Amino acid sequence: xxxxxxxxxxxxxxxxxxxxxxxxxxxxxxxxxxxxxxxxxxxxxxxxxxxxxxxxxxxxxxxxxxxxxxxxxxxxxxxxxxxxxxxxxxxxxxxxxxxxxxxxxxxxxxxxxxxxxxxxxxxxxxxxxxxxxxxxxxxxxxxxxxxxxxxxxxxxxxxxxxxxxxxxxxxxxxxxxxxxxxxxxxxxxxxxxxxxxxxxxxxxxxxxxxxxxxxxxxxxxxxxxxxxxxxxxxxxxxxxxxxxxxxxxxxxxxxxxxxxxxxxxxxxxxxxxxxxxxxxxxxx
Amino acid sequence: xxxxxxxxxxxxxxxxxxxxxxxxxxxxxxxxxxxxxxxxxxxxxxxxxxxxxxxxxxxxxxxxxxxxxxxxxxxxxxxxxxxxxxxxxxxxxxxxxxxxxxxxxxxxxxxxxxxxxxxxxxxxxxxxxxxxxxxxxxxxxxxxxxxxxxxxxxxxxxxxxxxxxxxxxxxxxxxxxxxxxxxxxxxxxxxxxxxxxxxxxxxxxxxxxxxxxxxxxxxxxxxxxxxxxxxxxxxxxxxxxxxxxxxxx
Numbered sequence: 001x002x003x004x005x006x007x008x009x010x011x012x013x014x015x016x017x018x019x020x021x022x023x024x025x026x027x028x029x030x031x032x033x034x035x036x037x038x039x040x041x042x043x044x045x046x047x048x049x050x051x052x053x054x055x056x057x058x059x060x061x062x063x064x065x066x067x068x069x070x071x072x073x074x075x076x077x078x079x080x081x082x083x084x085x086x087x088x089x090x091x092x093x094x095x096x097x098x099x100x101x102x103x104x105x106x107x108x109x110x111x112x113x114x115x116x117x118x119x120x121x122x123x124x125x126x127x128x129x130x131x132x133x134x135x136x137x138x139x140x141x142x143x144x145x146x147x148x149x150x151x152x153x154x155x156x157x158x159x160x161x162x163x164x165x166x167x168x169x170x171x172x173x174x175x176x177x178x179x180x181x182x183x184x185x186x187x188x189x190x191x192x193x194x195x196x197x198x199x200x201x202x203x204x205x206x207x208x209x210x211x212x213x214x215x216x217x218x219x220x221x222x223x224x225x226x227x228x229x230x231x232x233x234x235x236x237x238x239x240x241x242x243x244x245x246x247x248x249x250x251x252x253x254x255x256x257x258x259x260x261x262x263x264x265x266x267x268x269x270x271x272x273x274x275x276x277x278x279x280x281x282x283x284x
Numbered sequence: 285x286x287x288x289x290x291x292x293x294x295x296x297x298x299x300x301x302x303x304x305x306x307x308x309x310x311x312x313x314x315x316x317x318x319x320x321x322x323x324x325x326x327x328x329x330x331x332x333x334x335x336x337x338x339x340x341x342x343x344x345x346x347x348x349x350x351x352x353x354x355x356x357x358x359x360x361x362x363x364x365x366x367x368x369x370x371x372x373x374x375x376x377x378x379x380x381x382x383x384x385x386x387x388x389x390x391x392x393x394x395x396x397x398x399x400x401x402x403x404x405x406x407x408x409x410x411x412x413x414x415x416x417x418x419x420x421x422x423x424x425x426x427x428x429x430x431x432x433x434x435x436x437x438x439x440x441x442x443x444x445x446x447x448x449x450x451x452x453x454x455x456x457x458x459x460x461x462x463x464x465x466x467x468x469x470x471x472x473x474x475x476x477x478x479x480x481x482x483x484x485x486x487x488x489x490x491x492x493x494x495x496x497x498x499x500x501x502x503x504x505x506x507x508x509x510x511x512x513x514x515x516x517x518x519x520x521x522x523x524x525x526x527x528x529x530x531x532x533x
Contacts, residue, residue, distance in 0.1 A: 017497065017503050019498070019503060019504070022500050022501050023498075025301045027302050048514050052508055052532075053494065055495045055497055056495050057344040064497070066503065066504050200495065202470065265497045266338070266343070266345060267380070
């Protein structure tokens with residue numbers, strides 16, 4: 001079983017901020033430094049997402065409550081068959097991100113993607129979105145059932161590089177990752193956004209997932225603890241990466257790859273700065 | 285992105301979103317906290333479209349601004365509400381911009397009128413000139429006298445204070461316009477829609493402002509509730525018919 005993702009640069013666009021590849025439209029997008037692009041999470045059923053407002057940012061943090069808005073697996077696969085994502089496959093490796101409202105939906109969505117797995121370098125499962133009332137983060141509340149799901153998904157996809165995207169709110173993250181490893185999963189993405197609350201300029205309360213530079217120390221600690229417990233699992237570090245130094249630190253504490261999320265909202269050229277830095281440091 | 289097709293990338297993905305570096309030509313105060321900035325460079329755009337402006341390390345996202353023309357120069361109006369907008373007003377460094385973005389404004393007829401807050405004055409001036417129609421500038425705060433004398437023309441009227449705005453709406457209700465374009469605060473737009481649609485018999489258009497992450501249809505943060513479900517300001521808008529929008533309490 002594969003233990004590493006073979007990426008030209010260990011830099012991955014996180015699921016969510018990059019949508020379904022819309023950034024490809026921007027003139028001069030730095031593809032040279034994108035090791036893989038993770039699509040927005042696709043769930044079994046279409047999701048319209050949460051009612052607005054959905055985002056607000058201040059100082060070193062932002063909050064989002066998108067709620068996994070996506071077309072659902074059937075419409076997504078139709079688009080895939082119609083070649084709507086070919087532009088992205090031509091540019092870089094693509095990671096598919098999947099989710100569902102419950103155990104059965106995770107299994108069903110897995111079965112549906114089987115004929116298309118050759119298009120993706122890996123499949124990431126979202127077990128940590130804090131912005132949905134069903135599925136996402138709630139999947140890890142019953143650890144016995146969750147591990148049973150991990151085992152069943154592995155049986156369905158025996159040869160796929162499987163990644164569990166995990167947050168810090170379902171117990172000690174290193175324990176969750178251990179269960180993924182025991183279930184034969186290849187990697188983990190740590191961490192996701194953390195539940196937070198902000199008031200926007202209109203005085204409206206946003207209950208959502210917190211991201212931004214202030215997440216970095218939390219992500220670093222999570223990566224550190226996971227690597228301390230599990231020496232072989234492939235770790236994609238995610239959370240608060242905005243500068244070259246952030247990536248350096250995450251790699252130093254045990255990450256195999258660095259994920260860029262909300263930082264692309266500031267300027268997608270962050271990818272080239274961090275990617276260049278990672279490549280130069282890997283040579284040393 | 286077409287309505288009813290959530291989160292999909294369409295064949296338009298191949299259309300390139302251009303990047304620009306804009307250098308300031310001028311910056312004048314409209315009110316104490318609102319400025320009209322003109323640029324030396326040009327961008328091809330259509331009325332109603334916007335750009336996302338990078339703020340370097342002064343914010344976590346680029347900021348959306350509707351673009352217009354002022355005295356034939358590319359222009360934006362900026363209300364300083366945080367570090368990002370303050371940076372845009374004060375910096376002498378060229379601004380990094382992507383766009384134009386969003387759908388252009390195509391009104392139902394040429395018989396309309398434009399109502400704007402100072403923060404949207406560039407869009408107002410541009411629409412007024414483009415469609416050759418009247419412009420009403422409605423401000424809570426007094427406007428800079430030098431600015432008024434610089435922009436005034438026979439198609440422009442100024443209304444200061446909440447009462448003046450309500451009086452204007454009552455007047456417009458009985459004038460023979462097919463449509464009224466209103467842009468400013470959410471409250472201003474909401475009141476305008478309430479007063480002018482329905483019994484008012486007017487079609488109201490609003491240029492919606494919602495916090496944006498990407499501005500290009502990827503992140504889905506700029507959602508707006510409409511009678512036809514969730515739409516996105518950056519890809520379905522920024523201009524919507526007022527009678528389509530579901531305002532929340």
